[in-house]
Amino acid sequence: xxxxSNVLLNAIKSVTQNISLMEVCGTHTMAIARSGIRELxxxxxxxxxxxxxxxxxxxxxxIDAVIEMVRLNxxxxxxxxxMMRVPGTRSSLQEERSRGADIRIVYSPLDALRVARENPxxxxxxxxxxxxxxxxxxxxxxxxxxxxxxSNFSVFSLHKLVPPALEIxxxxxxxxxxxxxxxxxxxxxxxxxxxxxxAAKYGKPxxxxxxxxxxxxxxxxxLVNQLQKSQARAEIQYRRVVRADGNQVxxxxxxxxxxxxxxxxxxxxxxxxxxLRLRPEYSDMDARLRFNIPELEEIPIKGCACGAVLTGKIxxxxxxxxxQACTPLKPVGPCMVSxxxxxxxxxxxxxxxxxxx
Amino acid sequence: xxTDRVLMAHGSGxxxxxxxxxxxxxxxxxxxxxxxxxxxxxxxxxxxxxxMSTDSFVITPLFFPGGDIGKLSICGTVNDLVACGARxxxxxxxxIIEEGLPISDLRQIARSMAQTAREAGVKLVTGDxxxxxxxxxxxxxxxxxxxxxxxxGIDYRPARIQPEDKVIVTGQVGDHGLAxxxxxxxxxxxxxxxxxxxxxxxLGEIIERYGDAIRCMRDPTRGGLATVxxxxxxxxxxxxxxxxxxxxxxxxxQGACDMLGMDPLYMANEGKMxxxxxxxxxxxxxxDLRRLPQAEGAAIIGSVxxxxxxxxxxxTELGAQRILGMLEGEHVPRIC
Numbered sequence: 021x022x023x024x025s026n027v028l029l030n031a032i033k034s035v036t037q038n039i040s041l042m043e044v045c046g047t048h049t050m051a052i053a054r055s056g057i058r059e060l061x062x063x064x065x066x067x068x069x070x071x072x073x074x075x076x077x078x079x080x081x082x083i084d085a086v087i088e089m090v091r092l093n094x095x096x097x098x099x100x101x102x103m104m105r106v107p108g109t110r111s112s113l114q115e116e117r118s119r120g121a122d123i124r125i126v127y128s129p130l131d132a133l134r135v136a137r138e139n140p141x142x143x144x145x146x147x148x149x150x151x152x153x154x155x156x157x158x159x160x161x162x163x164x165x166x167x168x169x170x171s172n173f174s175v176f177s178l179h180k181l182v183p184p185a186l187e188i189x190x191x192x193x194x195x196x197x198x199x200x201x202x203x204x205x206x207x208x209x210x211x212x213x214x215x216x217x218x219a220a221k222y223g224k225p226x227x228x229x230x231x232x233x234x235x236x237x238x239x240x241x242x243l244v245n246q247l248q249k250s251q252a253r254a255e256i257q258y259r260r261v262v263r264a265d266g267n268q269v270x271x272x273x274x275x276x277x278x279x280x281x282x283x284x285x286x287x288x289x290x291x292x293x294x295x296l297r298l299r300p301e302y303s304d305m306d307a308r309l310r311f312n313i314p315e316l317e318e319i320p321i322k323g324c325a326c327g328a329v330l331t332g333k334i335x336x337x338x339x340x341x342x343x344q345a346c347t348p349l350k351p352v353g354p355c356m357v358s359x360x361x362x363x364x365x366x367x368x369x370x371x372x373x374x375x376x377x
Numbered sequence: 378x379x380t381d382r383v384l385m386a387h388g389s390g391x392x393x394x395x396x397x398x399x400x401x402x403x404x405x406x407x408x409x410x411x412x413x414x415x416x417x418x419x420x421x422x423x424x425x426x427x428x429m430s431t432d433s434f435v436i437t438p439l440f441f442p443g444g445d446i447g448k449l450s451i452c453g454t455v456n457d458l459v460a461c462g463a464r465x466x467x468x469x470x471x472x473i474i475e476e477g478l479p480i481s482d483l484r485q486i487a488r489s490m491a492q493t494a495r496e497a498g499v500k501l502v503t504g505d506x507x508x509x510x511x512x513x514x515x516x517x518x519x520x521x522x523x524x525x526x527x528x529x530g531i532d533y534r535p536a537r538i539q540p541e542d543k544v545i546v547t548g549q550v551g552d553h554g555l556a557x558x559x560x561x562x563x564x565x566x567x568x569x570x571x572x573x574x575x576x577x578x579x580l581g582e583i584i585e586r587y588g589d590a591i592r593c594m595r596d597p598t599r600g601g602l603a604t605v606x607x608x609x610x611x612x613x614x615x616x617x618x619x620x621x622x623x624x625x626x627x628x629x630x631q632g633a634c635d636m637l638g639m640d641p642l643y644m645a646n647e648g649k650m651x652x653x654x655x656x657x658x659x660x661x662x663x664x665d666l667r668r669l670p671q672a673e674g675a676a677i678i679g680s681v682x683x684x685x686x687x688x689x690x691x692x693t694e695l696g697a698q699r700i701l702g703m704l705e706g707e708h709v710p711r712i713c
Contacts, residue, residue, distance in 0.1 A: 056697020
């Protein structure tokens, strides 16, 4: 495998064109930083991190809304661990917990159901966050809760869809991206069709890529190869997991429970049909409605450039706060908190960070 | 009263406590110092420098492939003493037992402590048992404290490490962490994941032979190799560079970690040592280590430099350099 990696790397190095590729997915960002691929690529081939970390792209208003909900209601909030430390405008879930709020970390939405069953006298809210990969499990959980007639369970949905955000990336003239390294696991659900549409519409290649070092190198090679031949197709590198037509069972499950609505993304603004809200048939389990949580205004964090980082407009190290005011232990913005955040990846793995300003 | 489980009365200090100590501990550990049954252990010791270390063991499960909490409680303290350059001599132990623990489990734990202590050449000379109500502990918690003699001329500490020194690890890393995780989560692999739990008394021979050509040693338990390297880099005020392809990791640990999204370099070890040695002696030390059954997988994995101070860098399989950071948060809880 190491030999094949080197063969791919040498082939990529022989390209002379200037090429900017975006790795959409946070897991790719982490894998690239861990393996050191970015450092080994020649200077004419740039890798930019994209909006593929669900925690990072959650808008400040949404984070504040969740914190408001916890403050004003006697609930048990269940969340994935990454959300705990994400800073809201004035507080974080971690801070709220230390002040006595009942916030618990779960690893699966099904654990949330268990908590709801065990605490019939309490309101139990699951904080649903993630892309096409995690949403089917949450949809299945809601269906199960409905079947069981669990009346104390609801979901605060921050779920989002990846393809609409990619459309924004390609159509923004400020963002210079020649091709996309598309997320492996999201695409296992969506299939390749959304990328075929994007590739045809914007004339830029998209390659669905796996997460091993050798997968990523092969994905980059396939993109570079297309660009050299002036092609713009959607291809799958990650064939052992992703089928061209995706996972219809998972898609159906999402569609039975959720509907697409416009939502605000950090750094990308309002994107049509990019967020998932519970359908009217499930509205009684929509925590936003149940606790009457209004849409909160977006109050940007001073100096935080997470928005520009998420769209590949700047590198994490270009942010004035990076490594100084903002570190994983004392994060200012979400990109430094999340395990998939590009600032966290740079901070954790890229040597020379102590010299950066 | 005959019972097959530990009861609260076993911790009362009365007849049942006495019987428990006689039947379980004294039988397993019999030695003349223990036998005297004083309030404390009394022993003679030669003049010189002593090392002392203490460690508590709260592992779950109590029995795991490659060891149990008893064996672990000896290895942990013995290895801490060895890392100080000391020859381990005497251990004390204290048990906090949860009511309801099967007596047969306790007997097995005491026996395996005795066997490991014998193997390591240390004596268990004093002990204590307490019993707490069901739910107030998890089976049994064990503390051991040990003392050992430091030979003349040995002074192992991070401040002695110098640029150009080599970093040696005495065998493949991550075995203990994976064995516990696999046992707990009910994972099984074609090759079983065995804990490396072992008392590293054999390193005494290397310490004797190489003395101060060894600068510093540390056992990479909780937090694994990466965490120990970071601690030492900070304490020594130096940089450490390691090469991923030189770090020994077994195929089963590597494969399982890839699958579980974990990193063997952060997985716990209970029978390995990280040794910093002078560049002139490192090759010989490594070769001699490989002759010991307890260190046959020894390898030089990297070296020390003045910069970047306090930081560990790793050369990846592809040949790029990245930061190998400290463990953040919990990797796998309750592994030792």
